[in-house]
Amino acid sequence: xxxxxxxxxxxxxxxQVIFREGEQAWAAFLIEKGAVDILKNAEGGAPTWLxxxxxxxxxxxxxxxxxxxxxxxxxxxxxxxxxxxxEREFHRLLTTAEPGLVxxxxxxxxxxxxxNDALVDQLGDDYLAKVSAPCASTMPGQGDRSAVSASxxxxxxxxx
Numbered sequence: 215x216x217x218x219x220x221x222x223x224x225x226x227x228x229x230q231v232i233f234r235e236g237e238q239a240w241a242a243f244l245i246e247k248g249a250v251d252i253l254k255n256a257e258g259g260a261p262t263w264l265x266x267x268x269x270x271x272x273x274x275x276x277x278x279x280x281x282x283x284x285x286x287x288x289x290x291x292x293x294x295x296x297x298x299x300x301e302r303e304f305h306r307l308l309t310t311a312e313p314g315l316v317x318x319x320x321x322x323x324x325x326x327x328x329x330n331d332a333l334v335d336q337l338g339d340d341y342l343a344k345v346s347a348p349c350a351s352t353m354p355g356q357g358d359r360s361a362v363s364a365s366x367x368x369x370x371x372x373x374x
Contacts, residue, residue: 222298226290232274235287239277241298245269248294253287256334264330266291276323278304279316285327 223246226232232243235255243250249268253261264286267273277284278301299307308316 222300224296224298226294226296228290228292230290232288232290232296233284235284237284239274239281239284239301241300242272242275242278242304243288243296243298244272246295246297248296249291250294250296251289251291253289254285254330254334255287261287262334264333272299275304276327279308280320280323282327285330 226248232250233239235253245267247269249266250273251263252265252267252273254264256262267288273288274284276282
């Protein structure tokens, strides 16, 4: 992706929520510095940690591509600076892409959303408790934990 015009630059402190699962997408974010945890709410349980997004990575684009609500919560894992790519600028970039590529991206997004939902549904509380116990002391986002949930997210593993 070619570098988009910087419309807005924002700074998020560790633990601060950038957007919440279920919200309508209004922008995508390019990480200039820092890292962002992606968390998925589980039925009746603690949020499940899905990924960490790092410097140079884009996140928040799914809702802009398919118009669906945010599929996960994004929370700063450390002090993070992002470039905000608003919906208008994002769609301008899409109009310059090949139509077949945009259609392909929408199919991939639909499958990714379904996979994320299935992962959270299939990983029962017993399994999550077993695999997350050894890394409980190394979880990031110790700042504003209540911003996502009253309980800490469950993680199978987290890359360093």
